[in-house]
Amino acid sequence: MTESRGEATQASATGREVNDTMSEARKIRLLVAKPGLDGHDRGAKVIARAFRDAGFEVIYTGLRQTPEMIVSAAVQEDVDAIGLSCLSGAHMYLFPRIVELLRERGVDDVIVFAGGTIPDEDISALKKAGIAEIFTPGTSTSVAIDFVRTHVRPRP
């Protein structure tokens, strides 16, 4: 039950839901993070808003995050997924490092996906390194949203 106290009684008393969007069984929590030094944050903000509008709880940590900071935030926030955005070209170091740190901390139920200016030739290496999917410029946000919805691990 995720409704507010007052609404909860009202809703069940009338057999109607006061607000369907609020009483969805479990919210998916997503961390949107920008690793490294690049200041291109438009894409990350677009993604954060798109996921919010799709009903996700999006934790946005802002620019210039080290892999350590991202993993620490992901653990404290107990997110279901991490979406990384990188337009600086440093993705081949930053993305795998984040997956590695997650593994080191024993986190195996969080999916990591990413977007930004990632050349096609890097994608298969990144996937091997544990990035579940890459969404390059031009992909519709709804594709990424569907991807997360279908791949997020069920939890209580």
Add this chain to the structure above:
Amino acid sequence: MEIIERIRQRDVRAIARLMSLVENNAPEATAALKELYAITGQAFIVGITGPPGSGKSTLTDQLTKEFRGGGKTVGIIAVDPTSPFTGGAILADRIRMQQHSLDAGVFIRSMATRGHLGGLAKATGDVVNVLDAAGKEVILVETVGVGQDEVEVVKTADTCVVVTVPGLGDDVQAIKAGILEIADIFVVNKADREGADKTVAELQAMMGLAPGRSDWSPPILKTVATQGQGIAELAQGIFAHRAHLDRQGLRQTRQRERSRALFLELLQEQGTRRLLERASANGTLEQTIERIARREMDPYSAVEELLAKAGL
């Protein structure tokens, strides 16, 4: 229970997972909260509230630095609103708190209101208890940007800091009646902006009009959170208020009030839920409602009848 042991050992992942279970109202959460309850009540809880964009997160960040400097461990709960249209939320308070993200003595958790009114999420009190049980000495609770009657933080915090900024209007528009009354400490943040002294004077005048609280008169402090100015004084003010609470035995009083509120709330919530479950089991609830709608029965007798059937 394994999770209890891990929380006592300050295991970050266990703490974080229990918070999610609590937020999602999972049965495991209630079981864990039952076991942890006895070791809660140790932390000092500070509420930070005020209008949107007034600098609550920046102040929370700076206060955390100050408390860490004093050797205290800190838990932060930062609440942001859920969109009523989509049910989603962007939780962005953390952006201002990044300097603590690698400090093992600080635990930061963002929460969405999920439709709960009052400036906090429904589960905020329980999440505070989890941090308390996990040994955090000071817990800072940042509310959503509030208007005037979102004052629920007063039920959670030992000390309430109400933040305002200069230039919100001719009189201190954004902190009217409700908010004014819950302040243990006023902060005029963004004091680098024009009009800070005027805002302080206005607050003083408003407090002169407020019903007298003889035991504690809330100090009005100026800060520039982005530059760390006035933060040491704010921390001192918080500790002074805490000393005041201790001196007067008021912390126990507040804890008793909080226990009462929590107990009554749970009772009300679960009592109603069980009654409704029972009443709707065989469709009688809908039938009764239908009869009330057709004026065949009055709602007052219907309620009495239902309670009588439950033996109440």
